[in-house]
Amino acid sequence: MPDICQMMQDEVLQENPNYAIIRQLLSVLFTMIEGERKKLVLDKDVLQKTQNISFKNFLTILEENYKRPVGVEYYAEKLFMSARNLNLICQNILEQSVSEIIETRKLIEAKNLLISTDKTISEIAFELGYNENSYFSNVFKKKAGISPSEFRESMKNLLTS
Template sequence: MQKQVAYYENLIESFRDTSALEPSSPYFDILKFEEIPGLLQGASGNPFRLNAFVVGLVTGGNFKLGISNEEYEVGAGQVYFTSPWHIRQYQNVKDWTGYIMFFTPEFIFQYPQGEYLFREFRFFHTENGAMVNADGPTHDNLKVQLEKMYYLLRSDHPEKMKMLFHYLNIFLYDCKASFSLDEGQVNSNRDTTLNNFLNSLNNYFIELNKGNMDRALSLKYVANELHLHPTYLSNLLKQQTGKTAAQLVRERLVLEAQSLLKNTDMTVAEVAYYLHFKDNSNFAKFFRHQVGISPSDYRENTKVLQD
């Protein structure tokens, strides 16, 4: 493992550090899994964050995919979705085939429709990504669409990026119609305030990962970001989720702590310092109250499960 989770601001940074490939664009790309360098075959990559939404369609082979605190065994016929705030790690790759599509927030939010697409498409609001099984017709339909986008991206068509944005819309709406998630797996996006609140939490950890955050996550911080009084914000979220804003902040904070303990070799004290807790004791007390066990015991338990 590595000391901290690597963060890549765009596709060029990610590709430069992880492979010999060159992205077709800093903001949008589609690759075939089999094009990704063979060094991943059977190996384990380091955990990382990438400032992009990712959709993978697997047509063959198998591998293990870690998304934040969840690990998935992935094989043919499966589709997965991740977001910029998710920590990802690929392991035990064997003969994988299929398509993987990347698109950054800048790519989808350059058009007004992008914001509505993000709000409607619930797979990108999950805490630990989403993994779904595609039946034969659905799998074939999505494969045809990705293949079409793959070759369009590599063409000389002068309007290809605009066309790809609209093809992406069609692809995601097809996914929305074909797949469903349990309500408990998805953060509700019925209310703009809730959506903005969740985005603020996720952006905090992205900026923290980049080294741009010098304060602890708190309700006061998020409320200030949203230009709302903490009490008013908490009342709005209580109506939408049944939880106060402070509860949601604590849940997101402990999720990040769990991800760091599981995916890096940072000591408990280093995780406490990184997350801007006053000291190790304060962090351990917070973690035990939220999870029921100490940070050290949590790490040991996850190691046992991984082994």
């Protein structure tokens, strides 16, 4: 691009500048600028598609492994990327960290098990990969606003009334 600009300047400085040449050079310059703009748009679209594919793959792996006591590094490794990159993708798509998405999936399953089974809270915690019942209860209460036992009780009341 600097060469084209220099050529235009050289032509303008001529004693009798040829404006047809300047118009042609301007046209070439605009064509080059548009080409660069399209590349940026395409790069952004390709990046978004790649992120969407990676995110869908993460959700598939999460669905197969959410009951295991594994963290962000495990999922990132399965996707052949860094934990930071996986977190960036999740932030871009859901505005949540990988950890938050994992905890949300576990919470959904915990609620399902609390409603549909007679398993103890300790059994549910263990089944979902929590080593400590108290940690599970704290995470549940933080996310759901009530304890697992309060949730189970309120659901029983809803279903029997």
